[in-house]
Amino acid sequence: MKNEINESSEELREEISESEGNKRWIVVPGETIVTGEDFLPGEGARREGEAVIADRFGLAEVAGRMIKVIPLSGAYIPRRGNVILGRVVDVLYNGWLVDIDSASSAFVLIDESPRFINRNEMDQFMAIGDMVAAKIWSIKGRGIDLTLKGRGLGKLEEGFVFRINPSRVPRVIGREGSMITLIKEKTGCNITVGQNGWIWIKGQDIESEIKARKAVEFVADKVHVDGLTEKMEAWFQEN
Amino acid sequence: MAIKRPSGRGFDEARKMDAKVGIIPNADGSAMFSFGDTIAIAAVYGPRQLHPQHMQNPQTGILRVNYDLLSFSVADRKKPGPSRRSQEISKVTEWALLPVLNLEGFPNTVVDVQIYILQADAGTRTAGINAASMALAHAGIPMKNLVCSVAVGKLDTEVAVDPDNAEEHFEGGEGHTDMPIAKIGNTDEFTLLQLDGKIPPEKFTDALNMGNKVCSEIYEIQKNALKKFTEVEA
Numbered sequence: 001m002k003n004e005i006n007e008s009s010e011e012l013r014e015e016i017s018e019s020e021g022n023k024r025w026i027v028v029p030g031e032t033i034v035t036g037e038d039f040l041p042g043e044g045a046r047r048e049g050e051a052v053i054a055d056r057f058g059l060a061e062v063a064g065r066m067i068k069v070i071p072l073s074g075a076y077i078p079r080r081g082n083v084i085l086g087r088v089v090d091v092l093y094n095g096w097l098v099d100i101d102s103a104s105s106a107f108v109l110i111d112e113s114p115r116f117i118n119r120n121e122m123d124q125f126m127a128i129g130d131m132v133a134a135k136i137w138s139i140k141g142r143g144i145d146l147t148l149k150g151r152g153l154g155k156l157e158e159g160f161v162f163r164i165n166p167s168r169v170p171r172v173i174g175r176e177g178s179m180i181t182l183i184k185e186k187t188g189c190n191i192t193v194g195q196n197g198w199i200w201i202k203g204q205d206i207e208s209e210i211k212a213r214k215a216v217e218f219v220a221d222k223v224h225v226d227g228l229t230e231k232m233e234a235w236f237q238e239n
Numbered sequence: 240m241a242i243k244r245p246s247g248r249g250f251d252e253a254r255k256m257d258a259k260v261g262i263i264p265n266a267d268g269s270a271m272f273s274f275g276d277t278i279a280i281a282a283v284y285g286p287r288q289l290h291p292q293h294m295q296n297p298q299t300g301i302l303r304v305n306y307d308l309l310s311f312s313v314a315d316r317k318k319p320g321p322s323r324r325s326q327e328i329s330k331v332t333e334w335a336l337l338p339v340l341n342l343e344g345f346p347n348t349v350v351d352v353q354i355y356i357l358q359a360d361a362g363t364r365t366a367g368i369n370a371a372s373m374a375l376a377h378a379g380i381p382m383k384n385l386v387c388s389v390a391v392g393k394l395d396t397e398v399a400v401d402p403d404n405a406e407e408h409f410e411g412g413e414g415h416t417d418m419p420i421a422k423i424g425n426t427d428e429f430t431l432l433q434l435d436g437k438i439p440p441e442k443f444t445d446a447l448n449m450g451n452k453v454c455s456e457i458y459e460i461q462k463n464a465l466k467k468f469t470e471v472e473a
Contacts, residue, residue, distance in 0.1 A: 028465045029339070029376050030384030030424045044381070055383075057465055058375040074379025075267045075285060103286040103300075103348040141346070189245070 020208060023062040026072075027054040033067050044069030054129035076102045076166040076196040078144055080136050083153070085144070085161060085194035087131045091123050098132060098146060101163070101196045106144040108134060113148050131156040131200065134194050159190070159202025162213060166222040171228065178221060178229050184238045187212040211239065242397055245405050253389065253401040255451045257371070258464035260377050268378025270464070272370035274389075274401055276360035281370035283378040289349035299456070300342030304333040306354040306367055313359050328364045331355075335368050335388065335421040335431035341381040350380060361407040362390045365419050368431070373461050377468070381435045385461050386422035386453040387430065390391060391418045391446045398442055400449040420450045424458055 012176050027033055032051040041047045042054045046077045054060060058069040069101055071077070078084070078100070081117065086098035086106060095109040108126075110117055126132060133153050134146035148154050164172065172193055173180050189203035189212040199216055203209040218235055244250065254275030265270035266282035273279070289295045306329040308317045332354065342350060352374065353411050354367040368388035375382060392402030395412030416436030422429045438446055 028385060028462050029382040031462070056379055057383045058379065071266060071378055071379045073261070076288070077379075086449045103288060103345050105288065 008044070024059050024070075026058070027060040027069060028057055029054055033060045033069075034062065038065055039067050040065050042066045042068035068069055071166070071167060073167050076100075078102050078104070078106075078136055078139055079195070080139055081135065082136045082195040083192070084136060084196045085131060085133050085156070085192065085198035086144075086196075088126050088132060091126070091128060093119070096122070096126055096132075098134065100144070100146075100194075101198065102144075104143055106134070106136075106146050107150060108132070108146045112137065112146065114154060121166055131161050133200065134169065156200050156202075159200055160209065160213075161198055161200045162225070164197050164199060164216065164220045166195065169193060169195055169197055172199070172216055172219050174229060179232060180188050182232055182236075183212055183215045183219075183227060187215065191216075214239070242395055244394065245400055245409075246403055249365050250397055250399045251449045251452060253456065254403065256284075256457065256460050258373060258460050260373055260464050266374070266378075266404065268374045268380070270370045270373035270377060272360050272366050272373065272461075274359075274360075274366050275403060276358055277362050277366050277403075278357040279363060279366035279370045280355050280424070281367065281374040283350060283371075283374045283380070284353075285350040285378075286345035286348035286380070287351070289347060292439035294349075295347040297346050298347035298351060300343065300348040302333055302340060302350050302352065304329045304335055304336070304352045304371065306332055306356075306364065308323060308356045308359055310364065312356045325416065328367070331431060331433065332364060332368055332371060336371060336375065336386055338428070338430050339372070339383045339386055339423055340375065341383065342369040342454075344381065345385070350375070350378075359404075361402055361417075362419075364388075364433060365390050365421070368421050369416070371458055376465055384426065385432060385458060386421055386423060387457040387461065388419065388421035389450050389453045389457060391420065391445075391450050392416055393436065393438060393442075396442075398438065398446045398449060418446060420454075422451070422454050425455065 031054050033054055035051045039052050041052045045052050047057050052067045054069050056069055058071045060069050084100050086100040088096050089099045095107050098106045100106045132155050134148055135150055137147040138145045187208045189201050189208055191202045199210050201209050232238040257273045259271045262271050264311045268283035271280045288298050307325045310317050310319050352371050354371055356363045365388040379426040387403055391400050392407055392408045394414035407417055418434045421431035
């Protein structure tokens with residue numbers, strides 16, 4: 001029985017590395033990724049003597065000497081430069097507190113809003129419960145700072161927001177935005193995908209908005225299929 | 240030594256084990272683990288903000304485990320809600336899992352683990368630990384290794400691994416004995432060792448070796464379940 005298990009995991013490893021082109025395979029925490037002094041453990045990996053060991057569950061990637069583990073599941077981990085969607089949970093004296101569906105709360109400083117805002121009229125710009133698209137500007141020990149300066153950022157008016165698994169976000173966006181551009185074109189909707197898995201859709205009418213949402217959920221569910229963009233086009237033909 | 244196990248298994252033979260990852264869509268990580276008729280599910284939420292605030296630790300994240308039997312998991316309905324037993328097992332499970340976790344990257348936060356027993360036929364805490372360790376990996380929590388856990392019992396004077404309910408309450412001879420153990424993946428480090436009943440010192444090594452053997456089987460099952468999940472899901 002043990003042999004069977006080993007064999008099937010070996011096969012799996014080969015299949016994945018082949019389909020991806022570069023070397024990638026699934027590892028579990030504590031599993032040795034490679035052995036040898038030449039390799040450098042990157043994110044999600046650590047060195048123990050000769051071996052480089054996975055620190056978390058995910059796809060191990062060998063890029064030159066660098067070894068890293070790409071997460072496949074789990075909660076959103078904020079990174080600098082990420083565009084995220086959030087909900088204003090409090091208006092404080094010098095900014096807004098935003099829930100971004102992650103372990104630490106985020107803050108938008110009043111100076112980081114796109115135009116000058118009088119401190120006495122802050123809630124006229126953004127009040128509690130408003131949705132906002134923002135970019136992570138810095139991550140410090142105690143909290144995340146956001147900025148609203150940038151294209152497509154700011155308070156989200158109308159439309160609706162829903163949530164997908166954050167690990168599916170790269171797939172929804174597609175290579176250089178190919179997937180999301182296709183969905184936008186086919187439905188005529190305005191879509192903002194936050195790296196935290198929150199997605200905002202606003203279209204001409206409710207029908208196209210629902211169609212866009214269904215399309216996004218279709219991509220998020222169909223996982224690891226080659227030529228997903230083509231599949232998406234076929235899906236639009238049918239629906 | 241003509242004694243036979245009521246279940247007909249060999250003394251070093253565990254029940255049929257099964258594992259599955261990603262069973263609860265709303266959780267950040269989830270898993271199921273079963274030993275025969277004992278089924279445990281575990282869901283992991285977080286790292287997320289910890290309330291009440293006075294429990295927050297600015298140096299590291301904390302782990303909070305909640306273990307409970309569902310009311311229909313046993314023959315006589317179990318009154319829902321925390322009990323002395325479930326609180327103890329929650330704490331013991333927490334200690335069994337904590338040594339492999341690295342939560343220093345998530346200060347002031349909590350990782351919540353909910354373990355529920357769908358069906359109880361002895362060995363629920365060990366099944367819970369196995370499920371929780373897979374669920375934590377699935378949630379992408381940084382960890383050193385997986386945790387494998389199994390109980391070793393004793394029928395009269397014979398040690399037997401992974402006893403079921405009938406065997407755990409074997410009252411003949413030296414009476415009922417149960418020793419749950421948990422260890423870190425494929426290493427020799429133990430994170431849980433409890434003993435209810437008596438095991439003579441000369442039998443103790445046998446008992447540990449039996450547990451070790453089954454733990455390495457569990458480790459393979461857990462690893463395989465995690466890899467299989469990605470085959471279908473990602």
